[in-house]
Amino acid sequence: MGLLQRGRERLGDIFWFRLAGSRIHALTGPKANAAFFQAPDDQLSAKEAYRFTVPIFGPGIAYDATPDVMEEQISFLFPALKDERLRSYARVMEEEAENYFGRWPQGGEADLLTAMNELTVFISSRCLVGDEFRRRLSTEFARLYHDLEGGINLLAFFNPDLPLPSFKRRDRARRRMVEIISGIVAERRESRTQGEDFLQTLMAARGGDGKALTDEAITGLLLTSIFAGQHTSSVLACWTGALLLQNPAFLPAVLAEQDAAFAGAPEMTLEALRAMGVLERAIREAERMHPPLIMLMRRILKDVTYGEYVLPAGDIAMVSPAVSQRIPDIFPDPDRYNPDRFSSNEGFPKYSMIAFGGGRHACIGGTFAYLQVKVIWSVLFRRFNLELIDRDVRPNYRTFVVGPRPPCRVRYRRKST
Numbered sequence: 517m518g519l520l521q522r523g524r525e526r527l528g529d530i531f532w533f534r535l536a537g538s539r540i541h542a543l544t545g546p547k548a549n550a551a552f553f554q555a556p557d558d559q560l561s562a563k564e565a566y567r568f569t570v571p572i573f574g575p576g577i578a579y580d581a582t583p584d585v586m587e588e589q590i591s592f593l594f595p596a597l598k599d600e601r602l603r604s605y606a607r608v609m610e611e612e613a614e615n616y617f618g619r620w621p622q623g624g625e626a627d628l629l630t631a632m633n634e635l636t637v638f639i640s641s642r643c644l645v646g647d648e649f650r651r652r653l654s655t656e657f658a659r660l661y662h663d664l665e666g667g668i669n670l671l672a673f674f675n676p677d678l679p680l681p682s683f684k685r686r687d688r689a690r691r692r693m694v695e696i697i698s699g700i701v702a703e704r705r706e707s708r709t710q711g712e713d714f715l716q717t718l719m720a721a722r723g724g725d726g727k728a729l730t731d732e733a734i735t736g737l738l739l740t741s742i743f744a745g746q747h748t749s750s751v752l753a754c755w756t757g758a759l760l761l762q763n764p765a766f767l768p769a770v771l772a773e774q775d776a777a778f779a780g781a782p783e784m785t786l787e788a789l790r791a792m793g794v795l796e797r798a799i800r801e802a803e804r805m806h807p808p809l810i811m812l813m814r815r816i817l818k819d820v821t822y823g824e825y826v827l828p829a830g831d832i833a834m835v836s837p838a839v840s841q842r843i844p845d846i847f848p849d850p851d852r853y854n855p856d857r858f859s860s861n862e863g864f865p866k867y868s869m870i871a872f873g874g875g876r877h878a879c880i881g882g883t884f885a886y887l888q889v890k891v892i893w894s895v896l897f898r899r900f901n902l903e904l905i906d907r908d909v910r911p912n913y914r915t916f917v918v919g920p921r922p923p924c925r926v927r928y929r930r931k932s933t
Contacts (some may be wrong), residue, residue, distance in 0.1 A: 517810065517913065520544075520839050530825055535672060539831045541812075543822070544839045546846070549867035551822050552814065552835045553875035557583035558832055562877060564815030568672035571686060572664050572743065577736030587723065589737055590880060596717040597880060602887060603786045604712045605643045609891040610784045612638050617899055623929040625905065628754045629922050632892070636750040637661060639888060640742050644714040649700055656696075663689035664739070665747070668916050690739070697738060698731040714741055741881070748808040749885045751919035753892050755802040758924055760893075763853045763902035769794045774897050789890045797855040799889050800869075805853065807837035807871035808917045837871040840920075900928040 520542060523531040529548040532541045543552050552560065563586075566579040573579070578586055595601070616635045620626065641657050642650035649657070669687030671678060679840050701719060703709070710716060718734045729737070760767055772796040782788070813834045820827040827833055842850035847857065872879040896902065905925040912921040 517836075517837055517911075520836050524839050524843075530822055532831075534570070541816075541827045541831055541833050542839075543833060543835050545843060546840070546867040548822065549835050549840055549874065551820070551871050552644060552812075552833060553867060553870075553873070553877065555814070555820060559816070559818045559820060560814035561817050562814055564817070565813040565832065568668065568676040569740075571676050572667060572690060573685070574690070574732055574736035575735060578740045587822075587876075589733075589740075591672045592718055592721040592729070592737065593714065593741060594879065595720075596714045597883060599786065599824075599897040601717075602883070605884065606784060606786050606789060606891060608642050608890055609639050610895065612642065613892050613895040615808045620900075620928065620930070623927075625925050625927050627922065628757060628924045628926055629919060632750045632753045633747075634658070635752065635892065636888065640749075641842070642713070643884075644738055644741055645697065646700060646711045646713045646715050648703070649696070649715075656692075660689040660693055661742070661746070662899060664693070664743075668879050683738060693739065694732060694735045697735045700736060701731055714738060714930070732846040744879060745881045745885060747917040749888050751806075751808045751917055752885060753889045754802060754919050754924060755806045756799050756889055757893055757896070757902075758904060758909045758920055759802050759805065759853050760798055761902060761926065762907055762909055766798065766853075766855055770798060771897060774894060778894070778898060784891060784894060789887060789894070792890055793814065793859075793894065794855075795890055797858040799886055800858045801853060801855040804841045804847065804869060805851075806911055806918065806920075807841060808915075808919070809871065810838040810918050811836050812870070812873065835870060837869075840868060840870055843868070850910065873877075898931075900930055903927045 519533065523533070523542055524544045529545045530541065530543055532539055534540070557563070563579045563581075563583070569578060570580045573709055575866065576585075578589065581589060613635060614632070616638065637658050638650065645657075663685040666682045667676070669682070671680070672683070676683065697715070700715065702720065704711065704716075715734070715738060718729055718737055722730055723729070760770065773792055777788050777792060778784070788799060811834055813832055816827055816829050816831045816833055818829050820833065844850050867874050872882045872885075903926060905927050906923055909920045909924060911918050
């Protein structure tokens with residue numbers, strides 16, 4: 517990140533460097549980000565840049581599909597993100613969060629990294645794959661997910677088929693995931709059970725040829741959804757709370773909003789969660805300062821012209837949310853935590869906030885992620901008094917999705933009811 521920041525400061529919107537034998541063209545700032553996200557797929561290819569995901573998602577799924585097929589596959593998930601489903605997910609998220617934090621004693625210490633990762637795994641397994649999966653297989657799912665996640669690293673980016681132990685565990689875990697999900701699909705079809713989850717949405721989906729999705733395709737798209745959302749939601753939740761607790765001057769407004777939203781302890785409705793503008797600004801500022809993905813890449817298939825420069829075919833183009841979201845001309849005093857910067861109705865230039873991508877490839881799960889983070893911290897703020905123990909919170913760049921360096925501990929005391 518220091519290299520990318522220095523490149524921006526010295527050379528402006530565009531510069532290049534070499535990494536593992538490839539030339540990487542870094543594009544920063546709204547104008548350059550727009551050129552990156554608006555380029556057609558036959559010019560800048562996400563598919564060619566993210567081949568390392570194919571062993572996890574499966575053949576013919578997501579980045580192993582043609583752009584039009586991938587677009588169709590993503591469209592299969594749209595019904596799972598309608599308001600009716602989001603209301604159901606909000607209830608599930610609240611129940612899972614209450615159960616998880618209900619096991620904490622009256623007072624003590626907890627690592628936010630561990631807590632947020634475990635809780636979002638439980639939420640993901642239930643909202644995406646269903647109640648029966650959550651009840652019976654959460655422990656195994658956590659292990660399998662860990663093995664799948666272990667297959668994502670720099671070596672996988674260059675050659676995901678190397679005979680490495682981590683890649684062998686990745687492949688075994690995926691085969692087991694197909695077995696598990698295929699079994700649930702078969703049970704639902706036999707019993708004619710209808711779930712309110714992503715799995716049910718995919719079971720009901722039909723391709724352009726009118727055919728139902730195969731169990732392999734359903735598993736692949738579920739894994740794509742889980743990988744797109746679980747870990748990013750986990751670290752976004754962690755950063756949101758850590759930064760708020762690190763900057764307690766912003767806490768009273770958040771807590772006052774919580775008191776107003778839940779006076780008389782009403783149900784945590786989708787409408788109430790959406791109305792939490794103060795908490796949403798805190799999440800937005802955490803996303804700006806510490807985006808879960810610090811780099812997004814594309815393989816250049818055809819020469820790209822940007823201003824007076826030409827990015828040649830065969831190289832790699834890259835944008836960095838972590839750099840673009842700290843440009844002082846756009847975000848004054850960018851290294852200072854200030855959620856109130858998002859209270860203005862004026863907004864910021866398009867493509868200045870790119871943590872969830874942009875253009876045709878913008879993440880469709882941003883609403884789900886924000887909903888999850890709001891539920892988790894609403895439960896925590898309602899049930900506990902919290903204090904950050906490890907106050908020097910810094911990014912851990914050793915991981916693919918960048919959360920705080922461990923440990924990230926809080927001291928908690930349960931509120932009297």
